[in-house]
Structures are given as structure tokens and as C-alpha cells.
Amino acid sequence: MSKMLDEIRQQPEALSKTLKQEWKGIEKLKLQFESYPPRLIVLAARGTSDNAAQFGRYLLEYLTGIPVSLAAPSLYTLYGAKFDLEDALVVGISQSGESTDTNIVLERAKESGAFTLGVTNEADSTLAKLGHATILVRAGKEKSVAATKTYTGQLMAMYMLAYALGANLKLKDLEGLPALAEKALKLEPQVAALAGRYRFMQHAVVVGRGLNYANAFEFALKLMETCYVIAERFSSADLLHGPIAMVDPHFPAFLFAPSGVTWNPISELLDRLDGTTHESLIITDKSNKAAYDSNRRAFRIPAAIPELFTPIPYIIPGQLFAAYLATEKGFNPDQPRSLTKVTQNL
């Protein structure tokens, strides 16, 4: 079995541990943010962690009303730009904690007066020591080059951060997330059985909206890294603004289809794709009856999940799919070509 598959399966435990072992620190952060509420949040990350940051952008803006910006690292690392970051919260996210440019952003932000927070898997890393505070992702060592359990761990950290910033979230809600990840893992036999169908797929487009927009990037990244599938990723809105001209005739589309406010535009896009030579596969759950009970090709998570809590369980079938498809294609998902675990670059 690949390490990737092994680590995908460790996610419920990793999520539980992260929540339990970090909660005390989160309550402390909450007190601090009550006294000094940030007026702005800046998130800095690269690669998979940048997808977690993308999720954070939506989640934190949605639940806290504080504007969130994704840092453009090159402004710090190459241009040496100076920012006014008084009263800002700057968050660096990195699995290894050794991503050079993420760390530079945090250092500069500190100098500019920001409160800084590191989110990382490695307690002894540069990032963990750099920030005023740290949220440790308690996922255990990640051995596969393709990040899985650290990604969902980072999503968990974003929920915890939202709580610390005063979002209307309860500990009980977050305690339900490992169980939802467990439910998603029940799809493994189904995903394994379907992977063969895509043995010769060379292109794909992954579509997500709102809170699952980041998952579209992450699912696509896994397909690129481990299966060498050319995977485009779009929101349903952006896809209609141009790229659909190219995507329409060739690609299968993978769509995140939770219930809630994003279902309407996703459903309209599905209808539009139906009229083409396209083939779609959706990831959905029991709470979206229209999608769950339809005849569409789907990964159906056997649980009713409020949209707010879909991103962690929803990426899991995507991770499983990438791992099984890599094997079908004869690749080792643990050793993508041209990649190393820690990417240091400016």
C-alpha cells in the first residue's frame, strides 16, 4: 500500500488529535483577540498549504467579517515591499515549517507590527518558532510527498482560528469533523472500483464554489502531482467567463456539490454540461437530496453534512481517487517526478 493511502486513512485520528491538543491554545488566542481584534487578516502559504489558505480566506471572511488577503510572497521576498500591518493578523501556513518565502512573509510582517501566527506540522520548525503564536497540526510525520492529512489538518486549524476570532462555532461542531472524515473514508471501495474508468484520462476540470473552491484547487493539484493529469480548476462562475470554450468538448468535470447556497450555480453548470460531450462526477452528501438521489455519477458521502462542514470530508474522496488513479496508471503516488517534500524557493 502506498504511504499516501495510509496517510489518507489516518485523517480522522489526526483531526481529533489536532483539535484536542491545540484547544487550550485556541482558547488563549480567543481571549487575546477579544482584547485586540485584528482589522485585517493576511494568509501566506505555497502549494497545498496555499489551498488551505484559500479555504481560510473564505471561512474567515464568511464567519468573522474581517477582510482577508492572501499574501503575494514575492512582494516580500523579491520586491522588499513595506506594508502597514498594524492591527493585522498574519498567518503563515506550511506543512514543513521550512518554506522559505512563507517564513520571510512572517518575519517582515512582524517587523511591520503585525501579530503573527504559524500553522505547521513540525513543532521544531522555523515557522513554529517564528510566530507570536502557533497552531500545530498534529498529523504525525507526513511521509508521502503528496500532502493529504496535513491539508485537512490545516483546514481544521482554520476552523479553530475562526473560533478564536469570535466566529459562531462550537467546539462540539468541530468535534464532529473526525467522524465526518470517517464517513467519507467509507467511500474507499467505491472510489477504488471507479478509478479504472479514468485510466486514460489526460485532462480534467475540477469545479468548486465558495467554501469548496479551495478543494477544487487541492483535488486538481493531487491529480497533477500524482497522476500527471492536466487538471484545470475553476469556480463555476469563472469557468463560464472564458475557459468553458476550451473545456467543453474534451474534459471530464469533477464538481463539489454540497447542499446550501452553492448548489444552485453548480446545478446550473451541471445542466449546461449535460448538453455537451462532457462527463461529470460529483461529490455530494445526504443533505443535498437532489444530488444524492439522482442518477448522476457521484461519490455520495453517507452522512447529512451542513455545507459549512463539507470541505474536510469532501476532499477525502478526491485524495482517494488520486491515490487509486495513480496506481491504475502505473505511477507511485509517493514519489512524484521532479518533486521533493520541502520546497524552498524565493
Next chain:
Amino acid sequence: MSKMLDEIRQQPEALSKTLKQEWKGIEKLKLQFESYPPRLIVLAARGTSDNAAQFGRYLLEYLTGIPVSLAAPSLYTLYGAKFDLEDALVVGISQSGESTDTNIVLERAKESGAFTLGVTNEADSTLAKLGHATILVRAGKEKSVAATKTYTGQLMAMYMLAYALGANLKLKDLEGLPALAEKALKLEPQVAALAGRYRFMQHAVVVGRGLNYANAFEFALKLMETCYVIAERFSSADLLHGPIAMVDPHFPAFLFAPSGVTWNPISELLDRLDGTTHESLIITDKSNKAAYDSNRRAFRIPAAIPELFTPIPYIIPGQLFAAYLATEKGFNPDQPRSLTKVTQNL
């Protein structure tokens, strides 16, 4: 001749007009921002305009030090999120001024206490009337579905906005931009002659960094819309974080290669690509001697351009290339499949 090609050639004039006819308004804005400096800038846009917003993010953060965030429109349109936008400047960018979701962002931002600014080509549009202030892109009616002159017009508007926000820019600098666009247009015969080489290109990757990162998205979007080329777009840093595994063996790479701080990482990436079956083409100018005088396949703009002013002239060979390649491939660049000029969606 296609309308697209015609409109590409109109850019020097459109840029001149925009600068001249809008400058009085810009000076007025400058006075206002001196009295009420925004603590945060939020940019909202879709499609090509979103690429202009991406440029704005880098330019405005770099030159003004004010943090810039790209709005996630679905938070406004689907989730109905409420933001604290007191003392924020919220900018909507849309060629037609009728992009539903961009307009909703501006409306909501107004309700949340933001100062709002519309950047659009259409004086009578909803967007032009919606904002507290407007910068009109004086490009004349854009008839081709593929946006070209409105994109560079929007980039010009971003420079003008940077000036209004106190950036160390002079009117004289901006007055030089139409002449640089003219120099870039001199490449047309060369671009036309080279387009045939890519007749059967199905994939490409476009790479830009820093101020030209947005151009990578825009060049790729043009290739997708008008040539149906599957065009990935990355910063040199993100490319090394995973996707290079997929990109390495198959794709030609198009890279923006100005002089200045981004040349080092771009140059390193070029060296790395040289060791593969990859083929590269760079867009550069006289100020980057190493690139300009090399034997590399290149579009060489016959002018010495400080990096800060490269984005407008640098996109022009990309636009020309997309227009000529579309013709080589037997497509009509003015009528992409599945697209309409005004995209209204939520």
C-alpha cells in the same frame, strides 16, 4: 482582419486617451485619499478584469504599502456575508460594467461603509453609476469577445489609482506607456511569422512573477479562449511546488522575463527547463541584456523598460500571438465557442 487584431493595435491610442481624459478626476481622487487614506483595498472582478485586479493587487501593495485583498464575490452574492469595510476602498473592475456579481460586491461594500470606485469601459453602465467615483477606460467600444484593449486600459487605471493613493509615480512615467505599447506592436510581423510553429500545440504553460504574474493569467486566458489551447498559468515559485511534475515533459513554456527582481527566479526556472524536453519562449526587452542578447527563442521588445512599466507592453506580444495562432488553427478569434461578451452570473 479580425476585430481582435484591430483592437490590439488600438492600444496606444486607448491608453493615451484614458490617461488624458481621466487625469483630472485622478487628481481629485488624490486629494480625497490624502484626507481619508484607506486602510485596506478590496478589488472585485471576473474573467479578464480579474487578471487586471490581480495586477492591481501587486502594484498597489508594492507602491502604496496598503494591504490589498481580491474579493471572493460568492461571499457577497451567495453567502450574503457582512464585512467590516469602514475606511476600506473597494474597487469594481468590469469592461461592460454589467457583471452582476462585481456590481453586487460594490453595492454591499457601500452599505458596509466602504468608499467605492468603478473601473469600466462603459460610461452609461450600472457600475459607472454605482461607485462613489469612476475611472473610465477610454478604449472605445470593444467588439471582439476576447478582451485586449480594455485589459491594458484597466492596467493603466491601476497605475492611475496607485498615483491617487500617493505612490511615487509621475504623470510623465505614465505618459510613456502608450509609446511602450507602440514599441511592443512592432513585434507583430515576428509574432505572425512564428505562430505557425505552434499550429499543433495543445498545451502550454505561461509563467510570470510579481508584476507580470497577472499577465501569465491573461496570456493563458487568451490562449484558452481563442485557440482552445489548454494553458496552465503559474508563478515560477508555484510551478516548482507540484505542477512541474506534470508540466515538465509535454508543454512549451512561455515566460515573462523582464529585468529586475524577478529575473533571478525566472532565469533559474529557464535553466531547469533547459534540461528537459521542454521548449521555452520568453518575452523580454532591452533592459534585460542577459535575456535580450541570448540565443533563446524570444519576443524582444525594442526598448529598455524598467520592470515597473513592463506589464502593459509585455502582454501585447501575447495578445498578438493568440490572435495569429487562432487564425493558424482555423478559428475565428472574435467568436470563441460558448462565450458571450457580457457574462452575468452569480
